[in-house]
Amino acid sequence: MKAIRATDKYLVRYKWHFLGGVLFVALSTLLAIFPAQVVRYAFDLVQEGIDLYHLFGGTQAQQGVYSLFGRNIILYGALIIGLALLRGVFLFFMRQTLIVMSRLIENDQKNEIYQHYQSLPLSFYRRHSTGDLMSRISEDVGRVRMYIGPAIMYFMQLVILFLLIVPLMLMVNVKLTLLTLLPLPILSISIFYVNNLIEKKSDEIQKALANMTTFVQEAFSGIRVLKSFVREQDSHRNFTTASDAYRAKSLELNFVNSLFFPLILFLVGVSTIVTVWIGGQEVIRGTITTGTIAEFLIYVNLLTWPVTALGWTSSLVQRAEASQARINEFLNQKTDIVSRQNIAQHIQGDIVFDNVSFVYPDTGIQALTGVSFRIQPGHTLAVIGNTGSGKSTIANLLCRLYDVTSGRILVDGVDVRDYALTSLRSQIGYVPQDVFLFSDTIGHNIGFGLDALSEERMVQAAKDADVYENIMRFPEGFETKVGERGITLSGGQKQRVSIARALVKEPSILILDDALSAVDTKTENVILGSLQRIMQNRTSLIISHRVSSVKLADHILVLDDGRIVQHGTHEELMADQEGLYRALYERQLQSEEA
Incomplete structure (x- = not known):
């Protein structure tokens, strides 16, 4: 129960909902017990009334006894109806406090998790799948809500009922009480195991449904590829397999559910038979009345659902503990991308990479090694290289989506780690590769x-x-x-x-990360013409694997395996016959001619 204690702060936040719920649980429980005692008095009144009616047979008093008996029965009936209506009001407020509280906490927890997700670095998202993130913010939070709402509510009902009903039953007849309550623990334990089996089957169904949903989503998202390779029949067979697996799991769950209510009814029926059988023997001996049997039957029925819910809530608590542990696992992860000084100032665009090296924390891949360059305000720098040479990493580091492993990056003479993140990123216009x-x-x-x-x-x-x-x-x-x-x-x-x-x-700084890779040469020239006007007096970084996209830059860096192997203007780099830049240019020229 260590993990679930993380929800205590929410219970404190909504303490008035919680305390109000406890009050309404107690009041509704009391109003459920009183009718049982009224029924006992009514049953005993019926027996006494019949005896008195026959005792005064043939006299004028017989009619008076009959009228008094009728009035008392109506009074008891009205009292039972009134108590039931009043209990209904308290049950309504019980759910309006405890269940509403659980919904409010669910909403707060989802908002907290979502906000925390947004604060985590990109390395976190590279390590975890989107499905896992969605599962924790939806299914896991839902399971925690079931603990905060229904589990707490039904547990309180059970505790209050046992504290009130069991002493009343023991005061009437100890033997009848013990024998009547004997099947209830068996019922609770049985429900616990059956419910765990139901939950297990439900999880299997959810996984089967998730697999089927993922398959359908991919199939429809890639429908062009699917049709172009004429794989419709193969896709349909795979869908049928996934659908059949879902159907099989659903039928297994339906079978287990079919056992659930018959089991409850059987064990409740055993308690009822024991109550009537043992109670009848006690009535014959004269130790109790028939009204007591009726009272005991109502008590048994009152205890049946809370005891049944005990097994169910025990399973809910276990699942909530596991879900909250999964939620805590992510909430306890802290971002290392934090500002050291929270500097917020207008950026002119003087960018310096000073001996920057970077290793991706999740994969251990060395992306950059000893990279140094400067972009003066209003100038354009282009970075070109083969795939995997570290071009996009430069953009990620400048936007501070990652922090450098060694070295430093300065913007207007200030280390990017000292800028407030919102101030830095809001002044950068970034067109990502994807x-x-x-x-x-x-x-x-x-x-x-x-x-x-x-x-x-x-x-x-x-x-x-x-x-x-x-x-x-x-x-x-x-x-x-x-x-x-x-x-x-x-x-x-x-x-x-x-x-x-x-x-x-x-923006003060414009970053184009392979932003023209999907357009033709004519469109590229039109966009570059527009960008040339826009990039005047604006620091710009153009990242590309195409020479045509970078030749208009004031300065060009050529990267290879995370290192700067060449730098200069287009003309200077073309003059190097053995350079990588000229090799890239000639290779692309041949490709275009072909």
């Missing part, structure tokens, strides 16, 4: 980095990225929905919308 568009309108995707955006500014950014005409061809223009991950747009269109998203921020 374009990601949200399932929203084109306009909202372009304005994603701003709280408010004028239409004029959005249109100008679209024109600068050479995507304006494409957007206006859509019937809804900027209000066009791009679909999941921008599936309704072509690769080139997605890249240009991503460029517009960076340009509309009017």
Whole structure:
């Protein structure tokens, strides 16, 4: 129960909901017990009334006895109905306090986890799958809520009922009490094991459903590839296999569920038979009345659900403990990307990489070794190299998505580790290598980095990225929905919308990480022409594997295996016959001619 103690802070936060719930549980339980005693008195009254009626047979008093008997029965009936209605009111408030509290805590916990997720570095996301992250913020939080709400509520009900009912039963008849309650622990233990079996089967169903959902999502996301390779029949067979596995697990769960309620009814029936059998013998001996048997039967029925719930809640607590441990595992992970001085100032764009080396913490891959360069304010630096040479790592380090392993990065003479993260990143326009568009309108995707955006500014950014005409061809223009991950747009269109998203921020530093890889040469030249105007008086970093994208830069770095092997202007690098830059240029020229 160590892990679940992490939820104590929420119980303190909503202490009035919790205390109110305890009060309403106690009141509703008391009002459940009182009718049993009223029923006992009513049964005894019936027996006494019948005896008196026959005793005064043939006299005028017989009619009076009958009228008094009728009035008392109506009074007891009205009292039972009144107590039931009042208990219903308290049950309503019980759920409105405890269950609402659990929902509020669930919401707070999800918000806390989501906020914490956002603070964690990229290395965390490289180590953990999206499905695992989603599972902890949804299913695991849901299981913890079941502990905070229903488990606590039913456990309190059980405790209060036992503290009130068992002494009352023992005061009436010890033997009958012990024999009546004997099947209930067996019921609780049985429910515990059956419920664990149900939960196990449910988990298997969830996994089977997740596998089937993942398969369908991949199939529909890659429908173009699937059709082009004529794999529809093969895909259908694989789906049928996944669907059959889900069906088999569902039928197994249905079988276990079929045993659940018959087991409860059987053991409750045993308690009822014991109560009537033993109670009848005690009535014959004259130690109790028939009203007592009726009272005991009501008590047994009152205890049945809480005792049944004890096995269920025990399973809930176990699962909540395991889920909270999984949640704590992520919440206890702290980001190492924190500001040392929280400096927030306007950036001019003087960038210095001073002997920077970097090793990816999750894989141990050496991405950069001893990289040093400077970009003066308003100048453009291009970085070119083969795949895996460390180009994108430079962009990640400048945006401080990672921290350098050794060396330092200065922006306007200040170490990037001393800048407030929001101040640094808000002044950088970054077009990543892997374009990601949200399932929203084109306009909202372009304005994603701003709280408010004028239409004029959005249109100008679209024109600068050479995507304006494409957007206006859509019937809804900027209000066009791009679909999941921008599936309704072509690769080139997605890249240009991503460029517009960076340009509309009017950043102090512009980073283009292979941002023109999905466009043709003509479109590339148009965009570069627009960018040349935009990049005037703005520090820019162009990362590419294509020489055509970098030749307009003021200075070019050539990376190979994380090291700078050449640097200079386009003309200077082309003059080196044996250099990697010229080799890349000639290779791409031959590819274009072919």
